Amino acid sequence: MTDPQDPATLLRAMFDAAVAAADPMKVIPPLLPEKPAGRVLVVGAGKASARMAEAVESAWGPCEGYVITRYGYGRPCRGIEIVEAAHPVPDQAGVDATTHLLGLLDGVSADDFVLCLISGGGSALLCAPAGEMTLAEKQGVNSALLASGAPIGAMNVVRQHLSLVKGGQLAARTYPARMLTLLISDVPGDDPALIASGPTVGRAGTADDAREIIRRFGIELPESAQAVLDGPPLALAREDRQLSKVENRIVAAPSQSLEAAAEVARAAGLEPRILSDDLEGEARDLAHAQAAEALAVQAGMSAGQAPIVLLSGGECTVTRRGNGTGGPNAEFALAAAVALQGLPGIHVIACDTDGVDGAAEVAGAIAGPETLGLARAIDLNPEIALAQNDAHTFFEKIGAQIVPGPTLTNVNDFRAILIQPPA
Structure with missing residues (x-):
């Protein structure tokens, strides 16, 4: 069983299960x-x-x-x-x-x-x-x-x-x-x-x-x-x-993969909540909405309560504003990190199940309370990276990319937000 106290490992296990199900x-x-x-x-x-x-x-x-x-x-x-x-x-x-x-x-x-x-x-x-x-x-x-x-x-x-x-x-x-x-x-x-x-x-x-x-x-x-x-x-x-x-x-289809990820969450003692398998829209807008939902969920949790994970699929889009290297999943993760501002207890993964986010050979990225601190330590500005659609470069520099290689399937975006109760 995956240790629920290791959010990054658990989120990656859910993504891998989603891919395997398809x-x-x-x-x-x-x-x-x-x-x-x-x-x-x-x-x-x-x-x-x-x-x-x-x-x-x-x-x-x-x-x-x-x-x-x-x-x-x-x-x-x-x-x-x-x-x-x-x-x-x-x-x-x-x-x-x-x-x-x-x-x-x-x-x-x-x-x-x-x-x-x-x-x-x-x-x-x-x-x-x-x-x-x-x-x-x-x-x-x-x-x-x-x-x-x-x-x-x-x-x-x-x-x-x-x-x-x-x-x-x-x-x-x-x-x-x-x-x-x-x-x-x-x-x-x-x-x-x-x-x-x-x-x-x-x-x-x-x-x-x-x-x-x-x-x-x-x-x-x-x-x-x-x-x-x-x-x-x-x-x-x-x-x-x-x-x-x-x-x-x-x-x-995406619904099968989300349910496979939910099973991983249940096995680890988490409460999965599948939001939807067909969400669309600008990646950064959806990230802001789901970050706000995660904060509301955390605010309603009691100490000692089992962690909750919000699962969703669909396909985000990016309206290109800058000349950076990014894709909708990495942009979702970066926008979520900016919205959460390092608040403790919330971790995010966003990946494309085909292993390719946009045109890059990267599935997506993972973000957590440490993300902005890691960026600041190397003089990396997340707001500028987001404005330039440069999320892949951002996560590459802080070592938070997900690079599974060709997954040989494709049921679109996979997103999970793991929410731990307030300390």
Whole structure:
């Protein structure tokens, strides 16, 4: 049992449990049907997709297939070919891999069975710019969306309408073959149409919705992208006949991971409180709100009471104001530390379950009563770091980053605030 008097170790154990609960090797084999007779083709994309492919082959044996994952997230498979490409901004490797994948699907027939493996990250890894858009223009739009502060759902609505593969178009290439899509959810609310921009599901919003998102968040589109958006719709309606042979099934979601973390807390004698698995908004704003909630909880505790841990998931966003290196989870932890001002008895962890917070190879960070003191000891100003969106640099300098490496899954943000009773 983890010592409840060691908050940092306990918080890390909860994060590790959250990640383990979404491991494809754990969740996929029990949910797979018997391997169909005839030709079976396995395709997919996302940060967890290679691990998902590995899990499929552990149950079905070697399979024909082609899966696109993030650099460093590949896994050994016996038949399925694993290709790596860039995330969160696509690159030429992703374009080439997507072209190859679509070519494979063009060859299927009504007698074939297609198993599609989709997880978060698939929006960047499945890259097929529509119309006259170049890769450079696609990269520019993606970067602008990421820096805008738009929630993931809004970003994916826009992406669906600028692509030849998203919004049900991947599945349309297989019709009338049967398709089963297994999804690991990284989106608040677990809407399959928003996971990796819904390549086998259909659109989550209309072109008018996409135009309104672009206006609201001040995204400047190149002429080629605007022409695609103003042209005939590409993303399919969910009731489209070409999607009638597809079954979409979520196999792992943030709620499961939060409950796994809660079990770790209970085993250590803590009282877990799951706030929500689908929180969104600016990371610093959510941090201020949860810091205030933690202070209120602590104020109502009595001496000797079991510690309480507040658990939450979802996806924070960051509106880029400075030129620092940071991500929404590290920014949440830093903003929480600033809000708490070193008050005793409250510790915070915020990490992305895929091991990558923003574009950095860092999952997130941990903060506690000692955080600001450690910063002051090396003349590090937390307020300036926050203003510059430089949370990763801040936590690196005080040795408080969480760097698990590729986790091979992705159920989005994990946050825990451990609250001890007042001394």
